[in-house]
Amino acid sequence: MATAHGAEHGTTPTDYIVHHLTHLKVGEGFWTFHLDTLLMSAVLAVLVGWVFRAAARRASAGVPGKFVGFIELVYDFVDGQVADIYHGDRRFMVALALSLFTWIVSMNTMDLLPIDLPGSFAAVFGAPYWRVLPTADINGTMAMALVVLLLIVIAAIRAKGVGGYLHEWIAAPFGGHPLLWIPNVVLNAVELLSKPVSLGMRLFGNMFAGELLFMLIALLGFLVVGATAGSAAGFLAQVAMGTAWAIFHILIIVLQAYIFMVLPVVYIAMAEEHH
Amino acid sequence: MTVNATFIGQMLVFVLLLWFFWKFVVPPIAQAITDRQKKIAEGLAAAERGQRDLDEAKTRADAVVREARERANQILDQANRRSNEMIDGAKQAAGAEGERLLASARAEAASETARARDELRREVGALAVAGAARLLQREVDPAAHAKLLDELAGEIARG
Numbered sequence: 293m294a295t296a297h298g299a300e301h302g303t304t305p306t307d308y309i310v311h312h313l314t315h316l317k318v319g320e321g322f323w324t325f326h327l328d329t330l331l332m333s334a335v336l337a338v339l340v341g342w343v344f345r346a347a348a349r350r351a352s353a354g355v356p357g358k359f360v361g362f363i364e365l366v367y368d369f370v371d372g373q374v375a376d377i378y379h380g381d382r383r384f385m386v387a388l389a390l391s392l393f394t395w396i397v398s399m400n401t402m403d404l405l406p407i408d409l410p411g412s413f414a415a416v417f418g419a420p421y422w423r424v425l426p427t428a429d430i431n432g433t434m435a436m437a438l439v440v441l442l443l444i445v446i447a448a449i450r451a452k453g454v455g456g457y458l459h460e461w462i463a464a465p466f467g468g469h470p471l472l473w474i475p476n477v478v479l480n481a482v483e484l485l486s487k488p489v490s491l492g493m494r495l496f497g498n499m500f501a502g503e504l505l506f507m508l509i510a511l512l513g514f515l516v517v518g519a520t521a522g523s524a525a526g527f528l529a530q531v532a533m534g535t536a537w538a539i540f541h542i543l544i545i546v547l548q549a550y551i552f553m554v555l556p557v558v559y560i561a562m563a564e565e566h567h
Numbered sequence: 568m569t570v571n572a573t574f575i576g577q578m579l580v581f582v583l584l585l586w587f588f589w590k591f592v593v594p595p596i597a598q599a600i601t602d603r604q605k606k607i608a609e610g611l612a613a614a615e616r617g618q619r620d621l622d623e624a625k626t627r628a629d630a631v632v633r634e635a636r637e638r639a640n641q642i643l644d645q646a647n648r649r650s651n652e653m654i655d656g657a658k659q660a661a662g663a664e665g666e667r668l669l670a671s672a673r674a675e676a677a678s679e680t681a682r683a684r685d686e687l688r689r690e691v692g693a694l695a696v697a698g699a700a701r702l703l704q705r706e707v708d709p710a711a712h713a714k715l716l717d718e719l720a721g722e723i724a725r726g
Contacts, residue, residue: 315573319571319572321571322571322572323571323572324569324571324572324573325571325572325573325576326571326573329573329577330573330576330577330580333577333580334580337580337581337583337584340584341584341587341588341591341592344588344592344596345587345591345592347596348591348592348593348594348595348596348599349595351595351596351598351599351600352599352602352603353599353602353603353605353606354603356599363596364596364599364600367593367596367597367600368600371597383589383593383594383597384589386593386597387585387588387589387592387593388585388588388589390588390592390593391581391584391585391587391588391589391592395581395584426577429573430569430570431570431571431573431574431577432573432577434570434574435573435574435575435576435577435578435580435581436577436578436581438574438578439578439581439582439585
């Protein structure tokens with residue numbers, strides 16, 4: 293979230309934005325690692341896993357406490373969504389949807405931290421850059437989407453066998469005539485690949501845009517130069533717009549996580565259907 | 568926004584998280600919820616059974632009370648009838664006893680009357696003999712005039 297202390301002294305607005313869009317990197321070329329993305333997502337994954345494991349250990353057939361009750365509420369919500377879409381043994385689907393939903397919500401929520409706080413905190417440990425939002429890194433979102441793609445293919449092969457799955461590639465949707473094999477393959481490739489691409493790009497786009505808007509709102513802090521009317525206007529505008537966007541952003545955080553939770557289940561359910 | 572090796576790391580993190588949820592989070596929660604559902608279903612069934620038992624017991628209790636009331640009424644009727652019978656019987660017995668006493672009194676009175684009459688007749692006979700003796704200044708032989716005296720006594724007794 294934007295705070296009034298947006299601008300670092302001695303930098304231009306461009307420098308400020310660029311600084312906030314730069315990852316903490318190690319490595320060269322393809323073998324570059326975004327340490328901030330990796331660390332934040334791993335820490336949040338451990339946190340989410342630990343919280344849910346703690347609730348799972350305490351869950352019993354008796355009356356649940358407030359903590360376990362809350363976790364069960366989340367579980368019930370996800371389970372209900374999966375049950376509507378996926379018919380059959382849905383334990384793995386629930387695990388997939390639950391881990392996606394909780395992890396993405398926790399990562400997206402990092403966007404609500406004061407925008408300069410993570411960077412300043414990281415600077416204490418000597419890190420020059422720190423992007424706190426793993427879902428605003430295309431690596432983060434596309435990695436999840438690729439795992440989903442693999443799960444779709446595995447589910448399809450499990451349901452139809454390797455032969456059946458390959459046959460579907462060449463024979464669906466137009467028909468089994470040899471002349472139609474190439475159009476079928478092209479269409480299937482587009483259909484299959486569009487799923488992870490749209491999944492990953494949707495989440496990335498939403499969170500990147502949200503983060504960028506927080507940065508732009510924070511730029512209003514550059515107007516604060518002293519005890520002038522302009523400073524006051526800039527300050528008030530920053531606080532008002534930052535608050536409004538943060539509140540609206542809560543919706544986006546949960547909505548995007550929800551979409552990323554439901555669509556993989558839909559895709560896998562579709563992949564297991566026989567044509 | 569370049570794709571690089573971070574991608575691989577992120578996939579690994581996600582796969583591990585997914586595996587963790589699949590193995591350690593979802594089964595216990597699902598188990599707990601299933602168990603609780605079963606428990607609640609059992610509780611509801613037990614409550615229903617209890618309600619049904621209660622209804623049955625109420626019906627049974629009503630029947631028992633009704634029967635007891637009928638029986639009490641019966642007993643009351645019987646008692647009333649019996650008491651009436653006893654009263655009637657007593658009345659009849661008293662009436663019969665009264666009659667009997669009356670009859671015996673009458674009989675006694677009659678026998679008393681008859682005795683008095685006999686005595687009177689005897690005395691009248693004696694008096695008549697004595698009077699006649701006095702009138703005739705002589706002894707009348709009752710044996711000689713017994714027929715006459717008897718006639719006289721019979722007239723007195725009749726009269």
